[in-house]
Amino acid sequence: MLNDKQFLRYQRQVSLPEVGENGQVQLGQSHVLVIGCGGLGSAACLYLAAAGVGKLVIVDDDIVESSNLQRQAIYREQDLGTPKTSATAKQLAELNPMVQVRTINKRLEPSQLSLEVMLADVVLDCSDNMPTRQLINKTCFEQSTSLVSAAAIGWQGQFAVFDHQESQQSAACYRCLYPFDELKQTHKCSESGVVGPVVGTMGNYQALAAIQKLATGKFHVKANELHLFDGLKMQWQKLAITKDSSCQVCS
Numbered sequence: 542m543l544n545d546k547q548f549l550r551y552q553r554q555v556s557l558p559e560v561g562e563n564g565q566v567q568l569g570q571s572h573v574l575v576i577g578c579g580g581l582g583s584a585a586c587l588y589l590a591a592a593g594v595g596k597l598v599i600v601d602d603d604i605v606e607s608s609n610l611q612r613q614a615i616y617r618e619q620d621l622g623t624p625k626t627s628a629t630a631k632q633l634a635e636l637n638p639m640v641q642v643r644t645i646n647k648r649l650e651p652s653q654l655s656l657e658v659m660l661a662d663v664v665l666d667c668s669d670n671m672p673t674r675q676l677i678n679k680t681c682f683e684q685s686t687s688l689v690s691a692a693a694i695g696w697q698g699q700f701a702v703f704d705h706q707e708s709q710q711s712a713a714c715y716r717c718l719y720p721f722d723e724l725k726q727t728h729k730c731s732e733s734g735v736v737g738p739v740v741g742t743m744g745n746y747q748a749l750a751a752i753q754k755l756a757t758g759k760f761h762v763k764a765n766e767l768h769l770f771d772g773l774k775m776q777w778q779k780l781a782i783t784k785d786s787s788c789q790v791c792s
Contacts, residue, residue: 542562542566543555543562543565543566543569547565547569547593547639548562550593550637550639551565551592551593554592554593554756559756559757559761560756560757564756564757565593565756567755567756567758568592568593568594568595568752568755568756569593569594569595569639570595571594571595571596571662571663571755572595572596572598572660572661572662573589573594573596573597573598573661573662573663573664573665573751573755574598574600574657574658574660574661574663574664574665575589575597575598575599575600575665575667576600576601576649576664576665576666576667576668576673576677577600577601577666577667577668577669578599578600578601578603578613578615578625578626578629578667579601579603579609579612579613579625579667579669579740580612580613580693580735580737580740580741580744581665581667581691581692581693581740581743581744581747582599582601582629582665582667582744583613583614583615583616583625583629583744584614584615584740584741584743584744584745584748585665585667585744585745585747585748585751586599586615586629586633586748587615587632587633587636587748588745588748588749588752589748589751589752590633590636590637590640590642591636591637592748592752592756593637593639593640594640594751594752594755595640595641596640596641596642596643597633597640597641597642597643598642598643598644598645598657598660598661599626599629599630599642599643599644599645600626600644600645600647600648600649600657601624601625601626601629601645601646602646602647602648603624603625604622604623604624604625605620605621605622605623605624605625605628606621607621609625611737612735612736612737612740612741613740614737614741615628615629615632616628616632624644624646626644626645626646627644627646629642629644630642630644645657648673651676651680654676654677654680655680655683655684658677658680658681658684658686659684659686661686662686662687662754662755663686663687663688663689663751663754663755664677664681664686664687664688664689665689665691665747665748665751666678666688666689666690666691666715667691667744667747669692671719671721672721674690674715674719674721675715675716675719675721677715678690678703678714678715678716678790679716679790681703681705682703682705682714682790682791684705685705685706686705686706687702687703687704687705687706687754687760688702688703688705688715689701689702689703689747689750689751690702690703690715690747691743691744691746691747692743693735693739693740693742693743694733694734694735695733695734695735695736695739696736696739696771696772696773697739697769697770697771697772698739698740698742698743698769698770698772699743699767699768699769699770700743700746700747700750700767700768700770701715701718701765701766701767701768701782702750702760702762702763702764702765702766703715703764703765704760704764704765711784712764712765712784712791713765713782713783713784713785713788713791714784714788714790714791716785716788716789716790716791717782717783717784717785717788717790717791718767718782720785720788736772738772739770739772742770742772743770746768750762765781765782765784766779766780766781766782767779767780767781767782
């Protein structure tokens, strides 16, 4: 049950019929792994902490740079030169001290990643490179852990949920969508630029999907569906993600 302090803080959420007091208690007992504290992760972490997620584990090996401040709104000028995980944890503690935050200021080796994924209820892939994304996908599939993925570049964003806790026989995975060893290297935002609110929108979508799952027991957004956002025209598209029968991960 919620104590008086928790009830007052989360009353707007508790009043939602899909959440209620039981859902808020479930949120408070949940464990989310966020990999990447850039534009996606910094936005997602703020809303996850504000919503009352019980435990956040945040992973990043980068430091805060001046160019980050245009789109990573969790950071401040005084954070320049400090590890992103430390700066994020400080902001989250000031936002909601009831949330436990553990930081990992390095890139995870496969064995440690496997352990962290196994402990988590939901994983948010907020990384910025394809090898890391593919490793996270493979590990989540092997551990049957739900994965919420997003990316952004320029004016474009994308978002998808892979509910590996459900039956894995017919469901696609991230590698089905992007067989990275068969594709050309994608551009990075440092090369092509990116609009800050587009990244924030994708990060907020990740937080929203995670809160759905943790508070209500299921994703209400359809899994294995790619959501494409055009920030210039303010339009969304949805595409089905088909399972690749020759996928090296899920087949």
